[in-house]
Amino acid sequence: MASTPNPPKPIVVWITPPGPNSWKVIVVLEELSLNYRIHSFRFDDVKKPPFIDINPNGRVPAIEDPNTGITLWESGAILQYLIEVYDGAAHRLSYTGLAERHLCNQWLHFQMSGQGPYFGQAGWFQHLHAEKIPSAIARYTAEIRRVLGVLDGVLAKKAKAEGKAEGSAVWLVGDKMTFVDLAFLPWNFRLAEVLVQSWDEVWAGLPHVRAWHERMVELPSWKRSMEHRARLMDEQGLQWNGVPKGIETFTEYEEKIARGEDTTALGK
């Protein structure tokens, strides 16, 4: 791929503000300083046109890139696209070599299939489902600990192989931060909420993951991303869990959507 300048027309990113997956895309756009525009809309409308025509799966995020005419959905597919097309010359968050490229992809798929879905189910049973089912909460909490344990083991081994002291900068692939390190950030950022624990409890026994995560939380690109999120959550009158103010539970919210009620007025 020849060197690609910053796109002249903004890449449009369709998101609903609460969920973590959209922010994987935004933080990479921010980190690469790409020309983009957020199209924020309500969760009530994910299964309706025009969004359902963009993503038949009715889930955010999706992007439209007027510079190439391509429409894409699934955050992992979007990240691979952005990196190939817009980081293909400078390689700020990626590598040229075949091996490193595929090792990045390996971690991206692990994030997509191992971290996201299980952290998501834990969040659902812990916070959004009306009935408390202890065995389901235990199942997904255990899986979160397992995934974090795998990451900690890998980072620890890499620190040792690279002769680094505990807590110094180690990244999943090679010697620099890549898009795939950032891909883990939005879900890990929600762990205190998902597990209902203090950060010290969340990171107990996981010093390498903690140091890795805390390095990324300090990035200006992430801080800007979270400022956008706060503003867009506010704009829609959403509570921390994504439910509009004035509605008690997620179940109630889903029922209102199913009945075609306008939930906007409640939120404002």
Next chain:
Amino acid sequence: MAETKSDIHLYTAQTPNGIKISMLLEELGLPYKVTAIDLQKNTQKEPWFLEINPNGRIPALTDTFTDGSTIRLFESGSIMQYLVDRYDTEHKVSYPRGSREYWEVNNWLFWQMGGLGPMQGQANHFTRYAPEKIQYGINRYQNETRRLYRVMETQLSKSKSGYLVGDRLTIADLACWGWVASAYWAGIPLHEFPHLNAWVDRIVARPACEKGRHVPKPHTALENRNKTQEELDKAAAETRAWVQQSMAEDAKK
């Protein structure tokens, strides 16, 4: 293709994720060695395997890389991307990098990895393996799996080739196939989705896929089409004990 040297070694078991890779390798006509991993004996948690995949899951794959040293790969989606990127230079089951179809294949590949696989996996858990029967869990994940099947059904109903993207079978189809083929195990009658049902058979009719699905041992999921839910539940009993023991061991780590 002929001049590319490969030294592929696949570590796998008879699961929807494992057969993605063997079906792809057969479609590409690549030689490969197979080591069957015994999940019931937790071979995938042994140190030698964790050296290849620190996540302790199948499939994993090693190959001699272009620089002469070994590359280790895990996660079925990343393995598939590696194989077509390096070896499918004639684009038998892929599209040229950067083309529209290339990116559209990626949509479905990640959709399978992040959605269909994990959610149908949870449907299996609550339908067949959970220590207590939690109707809510069964419904939640069966409904989500049905929703995902409908998304795929709609896509296939609009397809001229009968495959998910463009005019040919791609890794998007192969990623989904093992899961959809085992729909009955998750408690979902596949015949409710006529295009999906026909797509399952269309892929089995390809000699390479037919060969690849039986690695490392015979694939039997399609035979479940004729079984009742009661028969399937009985068949699950043995696996249930092992799944629960394995979960208990994971929780201790």
